[in-house]
Amino acid sequence: MTPILLVEQILNGIQSGMTLFLMAAGLTLVFGVMGLINLAHGSLYMIGAFAAAAVAGATGSFALALMAALAASAAAGAVVERVVIRRLYDRDHLDQVLATFALILVFSEGTRWLFGSFPLYLDIPDALSGPVTLPGGIEYPRYRLAIIAIGAAVAASLGLLITRTRLGVRIRAGENDREMIAALGVDISRLYTVVFALGAGLAGLAGALVGAIRSVQVGMGEPVLILAFVVIVIGGIGSIRGALVGALLVGMTDTLGGVLLPPFFGLFMEGSAAASLGSSLASMLIYVLMAGVLVVRPSGLYGGRA
Amino acid sequence: MTRETLVNIALALLLLAVPLWAYTADEPFIITLATRAAILALAGVGLNLALGTGGLVSFGHAAFFGVGGYAMGILASHAQGYVPLMEWPFTVEGTKSMPVIWLVAMLSAGLAALGIGALSLRTSGVYFIMITLAFGQMFYYFAISWPAYGGEDGLSIYVRNGFPGLNTLDPIQFFALAYALLMLALFAMGRLARAPFGLALNAARQSTERVETGGIGVYRLRLTAFAVSGVVTGLAGALFADLNRFVSPTMFSWQTSGEIMVFVILGGVGRLFGPVAGAMLFIVLEHMLGGVSEFWHIWLGAILLFVVLFARGGIVGALAGRADG
């Protein structure tokens, strides 16, 4: 493990953390403001990826593809919110889980019906392909750096949105007392649709960005969704800051664990046993991290509510 | 005799009648379908204790299903390969005896449930759901990456395990085993629900404060329920692996967790025979709709959505009305 490789992996961890942040931010906002747990968030991620792949395939433009991803997932989010989610705000969590699980089934099978079971491919645009030379002579893929930059930009924008705008004030007020802001004349249903669509758009963006690194296929969203849950448990529900910190922690732990554990075991075990033990434990590491945080802070690092 | 008891008897008889008919009509495939339904129902019976009575929305029960399945897989694969599980400090051989396998499966699943429950039950609400989901994933990824037992490809057991006095390869006899276990579990659950434990657990679902103020520690109550629920689902997992003679990480997947929850809900959450009705319906849908379209999950999703939004009581709720006191 050379220092260069280590830095590369750290950057990978940050990049993976950034995409997780995009997923988790939407989820935690929706939960914080509307008190709703949404399992179909992974489907919105997938819709963004498919929209991007379809548009990129048709037009060849990555920029258009990203915009399509944002638009498609935000629109899907808005539609789903008005048709299904709206009926769930007053229901208990079990109903919310089941209904949004049902949505996963519908979206996954629907996408498979439309696009087939084979993965689609989304190409990294030429402008962002190839390596960039960082200080220290390290070469790192330009595209991944772009993802980190986009993630940071989104985090900063969300922070400004929440703290400086009218919408942000409503979001924060809504997190604290839903009935009160409704009584004060804020159009709750529109606020909810906007928040839900915003979260959906972020998920779709994440899906499109990752789609260029891995493939675009049905079912790609759920593993990321569950990781986003881990992020939220660690970071605390309703907190954007918690989502960022949690996402970076999870991203780093996952990436570095997979890279550092096998050689670590290699120090006192023989080759293949070390490799398999190392990678098996690495797969469990983030959950161990989550369990650890839970023992010490059951509401997450920045959380207050459940 | 209440309406619900009549419905329960009808369901039990239906699940028995179909394979018996298939036996006389020489349709072994139908017997296998019924066995599948019985085993999935058993998995649901386990979840129903935690979810229906306890109000614990565990979206990671596949963890226990998989632990039971892998208990069977590990024991049987060592037996069929004539390689002991371990040789130091004492020799532990594999086994192909079902009773032993079931015991190991139930114990391991129970331990897993105690561990996961002890951590998860310190939280509530949405956190609990997310954490149980996450722990299920943990088992899934571990099973994929641990190479000794097949990893992603899974593990095949060539010959079905044995039960003293029976020919377990005969579909109707294996069905009888699964059915008997299901009925035993339902009987036990019925007693549990009416006992002080069930009363307190059910009341805690409705008002934690009320039960705590009455002097009953709710954490311990729920942890016990969660562990028992894991034990039952684990037994179902061992049976399922035996039915298919195959165990793979899919048994740990979130989709499996979701499916188990779906049968419980479709059948009627909290109702004793809910999982039986739900599993039977699920098998019928899988078989019939699956034959028509490979995208039948869309229909499953639509039905589930409908039930959740408009028909909360599920099948048993629709047939038997409100639950009895």
Next chain:
Amino acid sequence: MDSILEVRGVSKSFGALAACDAVSLDLRAGEIHALIGPNGAGKSTLIKQIAGSLAPDAGTVHLAGEDVTALDVAARARRGLARTFQVSALAMEDTALQNAMIGALGAAGAALRFWRPALADRELRGVAEAALSRVGLGDVTGMRAAALSHGQRRQLEVAIALTQVPKAYLMDEPMAGLGETGSEEMTALLGGLRSEAPILLVEHDMRAVFALADRISVLVYGRIVATGTVDEIRADPEVRRAYLGEGA
């Protein structure tokens, strides 16, 4: 005279807000001690700390001489503290009898029994049925809590507390929402209860307070400003100022 329940120097702050400031009071055998105060005085925060659902920043709570400050709600309940809630905390799908059994189960430590049906346990059932009769719910034991009237639910709250056969009662506005007849019945019930176990009674209904209380403590902005008999409190200038404003 021994204090059954002793609260010493209990303080709780939420950020800069001191909800409870070194509150001390005691509950003696055979008495009804009413806790009154204007809205926002910190009564519910205090009750939560006595019951065990909120941990104080400082101070202790003693029940029958034992320090229970570190114990949770269920542990304190088992040691003999029964509480009723201002907003009824009932298992709404269950019947009145099933709700009453919860208290009986808790007191008997019987929650981890798995086999025999709860309702078949004659002893526990007897305790529950007796409590229900005593509060006037003897005819509706089989009715779901959701189907009971508001007044009946308040009675059920008290019945559950009765089944615990506690050393002390902590009652949070048992009269809340009761009409005139209901209040009279509840007042009679509570009056008869004090000889079995003392009651710390939080109430807004002044008629009931003056009819029932042996002693009254007045809580204003998190501090006890006066403790005494009904007449003493009525005449106390601080109390008058707190309720009626300056120059009263």
